Amino acid sequence: MQPVKAIGIALISGAIFLCGIMLSRAQGEPLKYAKAFLALITRLRSQIEYSRGELRALFLQCTGGEAAPLEAAGFIADAAELGWDAALEKFCNRFCIDAETRDALFEFGGLLGKTGVEEQLANCDRAAARLGAIIGALAPETAKKAKMWRTLGASGALMAALILL
Numbered sequence: 001m002q003p004v005k006a007i008g009i010a011l012i013s014g015a016i017f018l019c020g021i022m023l024s025r026a027q028g029e030p031l032k033y034a035k036a037f038l039a040l041i042t043r044l045r046s047q048i049e050y051s052r053g054e055l056r057a058l059f060l061q062c063t064g065g066e067a068a069p070l071e072a073a074g075f076i077a078d079a080a081e082l083g084w085d086a087a088l089e090k091f092c093n094r095f096c097i098d099a100e101t102r103d104a105l106f107e108f109g110g111l112l113g114k115t116g117v118e119e120q121l122a123n124c125d126r127a128a129a130r131l132g133a134i135i136g137a138l139a140p141e142t143a144k145k146a147k148m149w150r151t152l153g154a155s156g157a158l159m160a161a162l163i164l165l
Contacts, residue, residue: 009164013157020153024146030098031142032069037105038131039066045124048117055113056080084109104130
């Protein structure tokens, strides 16, 4: 076999395999962001309960940790500047989250900063419970789909190599 042909086969097979890996990671995006929103809501709850400061300042105190994906995506800064609903709309236009998570987050944002402290704490608890249930339902399905895409990528790479040989 010619070295050029072997290199070509390796490159094509590698590209197919990498596509499978990338699709596998993309399956986990909605779950990653749902977990990050749950962490953000949990932190917001503690900030509302103990700090009772202005909502814009509270968002900026909820950075890092499990909420880091939202910080990297610019959501926390947007929420501090634009408000929860506008920031969430902007986020949903750029990133993939499932419809149930989106609905839960918009429902949460609808009451955020517009009611008394006790109602806001109850709103945080409801949203955290709802997101926890969504995450529990998404986790096994996401793992199964990610494994399927990895397997398809590896199988496709092997099949392409065999066909091109």
